[in-house]
Amino acid sequence: MKHLAFLFALPLFAQQDLSVAWVRSSVEYAALSQQAYRAASQSLEAALAEPRWTAALEQKTGFEELPPAVILDLDETVLDNSEHQASLAAQRIAFDNDKWNAWVSQAKATAVPGAIEFLKFAQMRGVALVYVTNRACKANDENDPTVRNLRRLGAPWVPARLLCREGSSSDKGARRAAVAETYRVLMLIGDDFQDFVSVPSEQNSIAGRRAILGPNQQFFGERWFLLPNPMYGSWERVLQR
Numbered sequence: 694m695k696h697l698a699f700l701f702a703l704p705l706f707a708q709q710d711l712s713v714a715w716v717r718s719s720v721e722y723a724a725l726s727q728q729a730y731r732a733a734s735q736s737l738e739a740a741l742a743e744p745r746w747t748a749a750l751e752q753k754t755g756f757e758e759l760p761p762a763v764i765l766d767l768d769e770t771v772l773d774n775s776e777h778q779a780s781l782a783a784q785r786i787a788f789d790n791d792k793w794n795a796w797v798s799q800a801k802a803t804a805v806p807g808a809i810e811f812l813k814f815a816q817m818r819g820v821a822l823v824y825v826t827n828r829a830c831k832a833n834d835e836n837d838p839t840v841r842n843l844r845r846l847g848a849p850w851v852p853a854r855l856l857c858r859e860g861s862s863s864d865k866g867a868r869r870a871a872v873a874e875t876y877r878v879l880m881l882i883g884d885d886f887q888d889f890v891s892v893p894s895e896q897n898s899i900a901g902r903r904a905i906l907g908p909n910q911q912f913f914g915e916r917w918f919l920l921p922n923p924m925y926g927s928w929e930r931v932l933q934r
């Protein structure tokens with residue numbers, strides 16, 4: 694595609710360096726993250742007050758009386774893994790599963806700016822916090838590194854509300870649907886388009902993703918809140934097609 698030609702003008706590692714540096718150094722990154730969480734906090738009262746309000750496309754009918762919940766992704770939404778991304782960039786590696794697992798096992802991710810404050814505020818307002826992550830974690834194991842990392846950061850957490858990756862699929866639709874059985878989903882918070890909506894593989898192209906965004910754009914800033922992440926995401930797979 695002609696408009697993507699710029700991608701090939703800059704070596705891949707230089708792009709990786711720039712995106713990691715932006716996350717780790719810029720006030721713009723910190724301010725955007727805070728902005729997303731502040732907007733979410735400000736929407737919370739309206740969401741609680743309106744029983745027909747739901748953020749999950751998987752939530753259909755009969756949810757008005759269910760207790761309220763917010764669904765959050767973990768990586769680059771609550772947990773900041775940019776130290777690991779910086780290490781990969783220094784080694785000129787894009788992604789490595791063993792290195793990722795080694796990083797996760799250290800449980801030393803820091804918090805995305807604004808995340809912990811939002812989580813505590815929502816908890817104080819009686820909202821259940823449900824983490825839907827594609828980490829291969831064990832929610833019931835208190836020694837699981839993701840559990841330890843959340844606890845270390847002071848993130849509200851209970852085993853039943855940490856939904857780890859099941860099997861090989863990274864799609865979160867089934868887990869959102871399961872949460873919607875028990876809770877009224879007030880908000881979705883994530884750094885990747887697929888934290889909000891499922892994208893069928895045949896539609897996972899630039900045009901296909903834009904077509905899905907169209908009718909759903911209205912939710913962003915009101916019930917869907919997007920954190921910035923230029924380092925990686927499902928958007929990359931589209932470029933490789």
Ligand SMILES: [Mg+2]
Pocket residue numbers: 766767768769770883884885
């Ligand atoms: Mg993420």
